Amino acid sequence: MxxxxxxxxxxxxxxxxxxxxxxxxxxxxxxxxxxxxxxxxxxxxxxxxxxxxxxxxxxxxxxxxxxxxxxxxxxxxxxxxxxxxxxxxxxxxxxxxxxxxxxxxxxxxxxxxxxxxxxxxxxxxxxxxxxxxxxxxxxxxxxxxxxxxxxxxxxxxxxxxxxxxxxxxxxxxxxxxxxxxxxxxxxxxxxxxxxxxxxxxxxxxxxxxxxxxxxxxxxxxTEVELISKHEILPLYKPRAKFDHKGIFGHGLIVGGSYGKIGAVHLATKSVLSVGSGVATAYIPKCGYTALQASLPEAMVITDANEEHLTAIDFKIKPTAIGVGVGLGTEVNTIKAFEAFLKINKAPLVIDADALNIISKKKTLLKLLPEHSILTPHVKELEGLIGKWSDDFEKLKKTKAFSSKYKIIIVIKGANTITVYGNKLYVNTTGNPGMATAGSGDVLTGIITGLICQGYSEIEASLFGVYLHGRSADLALEEYGYQSLLASNIIDYIAEAYIDLFKQPEQPEVEVEGED
CATH class of the missing domain: 3.40.50.10260 (YjeF N-terminal domain)
Structure with a gap:
């Protein structure tokens, strides 16, 4: 709308x-x-x-x-x-x-x-x-x-x-x-x-x-559009009978550090749950056993270091990469991230500590591929664009930032707003139960998995934010606001897909006739 x-x-x-x-x-x-x-x-x-x-x-x-x-x-x-x-x-x-x-x-x-x-x-x-x-x-x-x-x-x-x-x-x-x-x-x-x-x-x-x-x-x-099911449904890409996993891409999640492997688990599971053909997690050694055991559908590559990433080096060719969840900001990790950006050619979804690293070293923005997707919450956004006096200045500065670096910025919040140049897309799904640890990691995985399936970066951003919120809305009926977990959001991604095609319920009409 x-x-x-x-x-x-x-x-x-x-x-x-x-x-x-x-x-x-x-x-x-x-x-x-x-x-x-x-x-x-x-x-x-x-x-x-x-x-x-x-x-x-x-x-x-x-x-x-x-x-x-x-x-x-x-x-x-x-x-x-x-x-x-x-x-x-x-x-x-x-x-x-x-x-x-x-x-x-x-x-x-x-x-x-x-x-x-x-x-x-x-x-x-x-x-x-x-x-x-x-x-x-x-x-x-x-x-x-x-x-x-x-x-x-x-x-x-x-x-x-x-x-x-x-x-x-x-x-x-x-x-x-x-x-x-x-x-x-x-x-x-x-x-x-x-x-x-x-x-x-x-x-x-x-x-x-x-x-x-x-x-x-x-x-x-218009500069602003409201995104609901009506706007999302035309984006949906149906599958054909003879399609196979190779058609739906290979999503890579790069992140994790000692005590934060769960973030990678959530993001990687979301890559698969939203429909990517293959998913790999690139993590430090400390997370190998836990991740391999908890998510058998995913492949795992480890860094030589036990507790945090010191290099981002892999032989696979991912379709899209989500980077930053649970990553940490160790000196060696920062160097590894910068070296990775210099050689990377794949579409990027950037979240969490990767955003914090970029905030401290703005020159890294010039290394991002066009249409890279940044998914900051409000505090992370402030690190990127600086302080603002009110919401209107916040949006003005975000639009200028997006245009300057030719990137997409997903401002997470009650009404998540996706900023693409001078255009604002306001999401209509989601609820306060999503204010819980890990829900942002799920969004990173969802958007990464959609890019893997052939959605453009802006389509993946809009569709991903919508699915993320709608999954949480459907999960809410079972868990309520206080008890909703990020993993519950993943569990309801399937329901959110099915919900796209549900028609509004029509009232029953009694018809008189012979017994």
Missing amino acids: KVFSKAQIYEGDKLTSERQNISSTDLMERAGTQIFNWMHTRMQGAQVPIHVFCGIGNNGGDGLVLARHLITHGYNVITYVVNCGNSRSKDFLENYDRIKSVTKEWPQLLKCESDFPEIHKDDIIVDAIFGIGLNKPVDGWIKDMFHHFKASQAFTLAVDIPSGLYTDKAVEDANGVVRANYTLSFQSPKLVFFLPETAEYTIQWEVLDIGIDREYLMTTE
């Missing part, structure tokens, strides 16, 4: 009005009606008090459309106009006149804290105050009103975006943003729904189709 920028949303609205020969007021009517339909489907006439707070711009106009439809359908609605300035939009004024034509109880004007209405915990708040056009922080009595919303503990529904939240920059004051239980976003979600610093402002979100011009939606390139 494409995630459109603020400028693209405005352009889409404008083109839709031109191509469909409708006014901006008509488009606002669509938007407000879609919100009403969403609420009406779920409430079915329930007489819960609904407080609709409308700003004086277009977001407020959407709120007025909603309130009008709620009123005409008999709901218990109280509408407010938040008097936050002197300039009212044309479409707001049009819909202000329209709502006055369907009720004698005109919207209440809020001008200061003494105007705040009483809101109970079982009421519903609709936030239609500020939309994506907000360009300055919220302060004064309006910020106090947001606190009033929060203190009420009422269910809060945000129209398009929680008020006070920007689409393209960080929040200056956390108290100046509405905290929504649910956000109904027009046509596409907003990037801020997925970033660690801003995702907290909406617990859940959903996209409403308001009929933006289809050609514009299909042909417009």
